[in-house]
Amino acid sequence: MSFLKNEIDTICAISSPSGEGAISIIRASGADCLHILKKIFRPYRKDLSDIKSRFLYIGRIFDFQTESFVDEAACVFIKGPNSYTGEDMFEIYPHGGVFNTKYILEIILKSGARLAYNGEFTKRAYLNNKISLVKAEAILEIIKANSLKTLVIANNELSGLLEKKIEKIKEDYLYMLASVEALIDFPEEEFENINADFLKKAEESAELILELIESYENYELNKRGFSIVIAGQPNVGKSSILNKLLDKNRAIVSDIPGTTRDYIEENLFLSNKPVKIIDTAGLRETENEIEYEGIKVSYSQIKNADAVLYVFDVNDLTENEILKEILEEKENVVPVVNKLDTLVVKNLKTVENKIIKEFKFTNNPVFISAKTGEGFESMKTALYDIIIKSESGVKDDVGITTIRQKNLLLKSLNFLERAKEKFKEGSPLELVSIDLRDGIKSLDEIIGSVTNEDVLDVLFKEFCIGK
Incomplete structure (x- = not known):
């Protein structure tokens, strides 16, 4: 039995995003839908007394109180229970202006409907047994x-x-x-x-x-985006790597060690994966209180990251205690050897052996130049492989949300x-x-076989009004 037997209100709302566009969408649901539609909509080639469910009609919207023409629009009437909410519904598709869309909504409200609450269309679909609670959450x-x-x-x-x-x-x-x-x-x-x-x-x-x-x-x-911290000692090119990844000058770049004092966070897509990239202050011993606080923040970001790009200068491969701690605590640490463009003799095998055997990285090093872009595709591939590996926990892409x-x-x-x-x-x-x-x-x-009204209210308030 439907929970809505006592809820006889016909509801309406704008379902399209705010702002101008090609068309807008205004939807309504409830027992008075056909009555309201006959008041405000006049199709070009048909009498509304013979309107069919699920047919698209082109016509004009009128203000029934003044008989003034408002807009040309398309319209579809959907007879319940074979609708999204299980009730009679209609949708009107006027031109996508802000004023005319709101004006048409006001005309529908004057015709006897009321403005829908957040998520009320989907809530009615759930209460009328059109969808389960899990499916309602899936829509959101x-x-x-x-x-x-x-x-x-x-x-x-x-x-x-x-x-x-x-x-x-x-x-x-x-x-x-x-x-x-x-x-x-x-x-x-x-x-x-x-x-x-x-x-x-x-x-x-x-x-x-x-x-x-x-x-x-x-x-x-996957919702929040895979977080990647760019870490390393001062002046190894961390900020230059961030700028190259973003394809813009987001971070200040300088030859002076310790330029970056606070972390910089940016979002981007790596192939089809949302990624949060965080540039951090250089990791070193310092007497400067401000720089020291920046290094503390950097270490905190590293601990919370899903992966770390640990950057070396190809001409200065040195290790410190912080790197040892990172490798002990983090699994997804990719060694990135930067400034290839400054290396005169490219004996990279020696560098690779030192990183793997002496520094004990579990991932192979990636050799790049933030200045020329050399090696960036390899670095992106290494990161993408880590992201894919982290996603393997959801079998068959079925999980809770x-x-x-x-x-x-x-x-x-x-x-x-x-x-x-x-x-x-x-x-x-x-x-x-x-x-x-x-x-x-x-x-x-x-x-949703067993639930209560409080749970429903919390869930459906997360929806937008027109959903």
Whole structure:
């Protein structure tokens, strides 16, 4: 039964982005849609009394109070329940001016509709059983997607692939629950392998849940952009590398060591991957208090980075204690040997051996010239390979996309672990049954089978008004 039986309001909103464009989109949903449409829209070649659902009509918008012509527009009426919200809907496509679009919206409001709240169209779709809560979240993630990876994962979520994984886990829970109920109802019966099957299912379910939980960190990484810190001693060309990557002079470049005192952060795309590049102060011992604070900030950025480009001057390969600490703590550290254009005799094999054997880098060095651009494609390829490797945690591009989903999976996993321990310890089976049922309830909450109005309000307020 729909939650909206008492919500009889017809809602409307501008669904296109603000500002001027070729066309705008104004949408409405509710029982009065056809009545409002007949008031304000006059098709060129058809009477609105015979309007068909899902047909595009060209006509004129009129202000019904003054009978004045407002704009030429296209319009489509969609009969419920076969619409996005499950209700009668219409969309109007006028010219994309700011004033005329708002004026048409005001005419619709005067005709009996009210302005939609944030996300109210999608909320109505959920409450009218047109989409699940997971799919509603997927729609929001598609709108917010800033990389191909996040877009693919969100689209797979919208396609129902995440729900299938959750349903598979739920089926395993139900199998375990049925086993426990059988042992409770028929204590005298001997069920072959029931204990071993129960524990096997519990392990398999826990593994699937952990896989989904871990996918959230990977998804967040793709959302915020892979962070890469450019580090190294002073005057090795870190700022020049940043400028070359950005193809503009973002950082001050000077021959004076210690020019960069604070970190500089910029965003760019590496192939199709969103990347955050951070240029940092040179790492060295110093008596200058301001420079020392900059070095502390640099080290903090390095610790939080997903990868580090550690830059050397090809003519001055020296190591310091900070480099040793970085290599001990960070896995994705790429040695970048800069200033190839200043090297007279290019005996790079000796340099490579020193970096790998003496400095103990696990990644092969990349040789570049920030001045000429030589080697930059190799450096980008090395970074791209690290990003791809970090993304391999999401199997088949199916994962969770919100902290709500993650918390409910953690909650369900906790109930599963409790049920498994109680089963192994020989605790009353009724207690095992209760934990399994609570675990199933948490899985149902992810999809939206069990939820409450407060959760819905928080979720749908993140949407824009016209969605």
